[in-house]
Amino acid sequence: MSRKDTDTPAAENSPPMTLQDCLAECMEAVDLFLNNRFTESLDKLRPHMQDSMYHAVMYATMLEMQAMMTFQHDDIVRAGNTMKSAQEVCQRFRKKSSSIVSKSGEGLTEEQLHAELCYAECLLQRAALTFLQDENMVSFIKGGVKVRSSYLIYKDLHTFLQSHQYHKGLNHFQLEGGVSFGIGAFNLTLSLFPARILRLLEFAGLSGDKEYGLSQLHSGATSLNLRSMLCALLLLCYYTFLSFILGTGEGDVDNAEKLLKPFRVRYPRGAIFLFFAGRTEEIRGNIDEAVALFEDGCRAQQAWKQFHHMCYWELLWCFTYKRVWKMAYFYADLLSQESRWSKAMYVYMKAACLSMLPDDEVRPFGENEVELFRQVPTFKQKIAGKSPPTEKFAIRKARRYKSSSPTRLPVPVLEMMYMWNGFTMIRSRPDLTRGMMETLVDAERALQDRPVTEYSVDDSCVIQLLKGMCLKNDCQTKAAEDCFQKVINSEKKIKFDEYLVPNALLELGLLYIDLGRKDQAVKLLQKAKNNYKEYSMESRTQFRIHAALTKLKADISEEEEESTDL
Incomplete structure (x- = not known):
């Protein structure tokens, strides 16, 4: 070659x-x-x-x-x-024609088939970098064009591999593994995107089949081929991250653990797999076990500090769930010194952790949360042309500290924890949920004792939304419903935190899904989807709404099939 x-x-x-x-x-x-x-x-x-x-x-x-x-x-x-x-x-190895022969792959040598596969993979990965690199709409569309071209090649190859014309060459398992990765990645990722975002990416009329995508990725991950690592990593990302941050929080930890098992045996000190093992324990609510694995992941290698930063981020949240604020602060401080992803976000989290300590408790390194909050906007940056939405949110929240006598944020760590769907992470731990509820009740009492300000309604609604999450975890559904409803009813009084109402509608919709009140859930989710625009973390909320509506459609389809069978 x-x-x-x-x-x-x-x-x-x-x-x-x-x-x-x-x-x-x-x-x-x-x-x-x-x-x-x-x-x-x-x-x-x-x-x-x-x-x-x-x-x-x-x-x-x-x-x-x-x-x-x-x-x-x-x-x-x-x-x-x-x-x-x-x-x-890759282009040098492709057949010198405009496309795969007859859209079927017939007439291509084994090497040329591999060249098509590698070419499609380059297009796909370049598109991913394009989305990171520039917020300019022209670049966004260019990325969409690359994605579409890649998709069509994978689709043609997949069709060919299913046809009678395909004769397995010496390295057929490598070819089949690569196509499984491409087809699986496209089906899974397209299934996550709301229709309006797909239209932006010039994917109008295309949609992904999530279950088919998962099956293709599993096929690629469990056979010995060059892309098994990529298939496994994408599946682990989906099961342990995407389904929480962009979904309804129903990650499949059992599948993640099954997938991890052979890799953990083969690479017992592999930092990537120690990290995902930690994440699965975290999702299960085994926070101490997760902490041990993340710390082990940091010790396993020193060459790529980026792995350490991923572990530090998870350790920050593990100690947040345990309400060990000084340890959470410690990892936020490490990140602020070492990672260049978003210093504004890390400094915000340092300040947020310190603000959870009693007023008379000594602060580490003599730092002061008010001063740290005031520094947050000065660290604003554009990462590859884009400011992360979480950074924009942190800067917006920190603005109130510009005043010489600022109005303190009531529970900034727990509010950011909500943005990362952290309350779902502790639903199997009643003790941790009760601890969060105690913190929220104390914050509510402190807010009531303070003079009324322009932030009072917003702060009260933040606490109600988070109390609703704790009550939902504790199976107190009526009380949770009342909390979410209070936020929704306060819509006209909310001045700054416009994200609260669409998210309260989303959480109430998810609660109704759990209670089997599907018609009411659809109405709330559609309202959240269509009636609110340009609020903080909007894309993340829209992804979660899409996931909830998709889940509802799947449940309704299953019920209809069962009734037909009967």
Whole structure:
């Protein structure tokens, strides 16, 4: 699988590599990567980046993974340029025609089929970087064009693999694993997007089948192929993150653990898998076990500090759930010093943690929460052209501290915890839920004792929304319903926190789904979806509304099928 038109000296001095040799060496590089030997992994791939499509794609993929963790502009640009070069390498191996023959793949050699696959993967990964890189709508649409082109190639390859024309070559399991990754990734991710966002991405008329996507990714993750790592990581991200942050909080921890088991056996010190093992324990409510795994993940390797930052972020929340505010502050402080993702967010979390301490308790390092809140806007940045929505939210909340005698935020840590759907994480732990409720009751009492300000209604509604979450966790459904309803009824009095009403409607809708009151749930969710725009964290709320409505449609379809069977 070599080409003479390369200017890489190492490649010129090496004998040509067959497709099978390239795949075998790339598998070795992935193995090194998963064993935390990141530099060795890149060193193994680098010499053949210009004459092997697989070396080029895997090298660029590893750089992209680093960029996704750091969100640093230089890393994103470097990964984008490397992925563009990899795409050019793949292009040299493609059949010299405008498309896959007869849209079926018939007439392509095994190497050309792999070239189509690698080319589609480059397009997909470049599109992901485009979305990170620039908030400009033209760039957004360019990204959508890449995604669509990639989707069509994967779709053609998938059709061909199901046809009688497909004759399995020596490396068929690698080809099939790659197509499983592409088809699975598209079906799963498209199923998460609300229709109006799909229209923005020029995906009008397309939708994903979530269950089919999951099955394709499972197929790819559980067979020995070069993309099994990518399939597994996407599934683990979905089960342990996306279904909570962008969904209804029903992550499949059992499936995540089954998926993790063989990787944990093969890579017992693999930092990536220690991290996801920690996350599954966190979801189960086993917070102490999660803390131990995240700390172990930090000890497992020192080469990529970005893994440490991911663990620090989860440790911050683990100690928040336990209400150990000084430890939560400690990890926010570490992140503010080491991570460049969003210093404004980290400083906000430092201030928020300190504000939860009693007034007479000594602050670590002599820091003062009021001064920290005032610093938050000064750290505003655009990460690869975009400000993270959580950073915008933190800056907006910190503004009230600009005054010489500021009105304090009542429960800023718990409010941000809600934004990350953290109350769902502790629903299996009544003791932690009760602790949160005690904090909220104390905050409510303090708010009532203070003079009325322009923030009073908003602050009261924040507390009501969060109390509703605790009561829902505690199965006190009527009391939870009353809390959410109080927020909804206060709509005209809320001055600043416009996100509260659509989120209260969402939470009440989710409560009604649990109670089987599906018609009422649909009305509330549709109202939240259609009647509110341009509020804090709107995209995240819209994703969750979409997930709830999708779940409702699936439940209703199942009921109709059962009644038909009867």
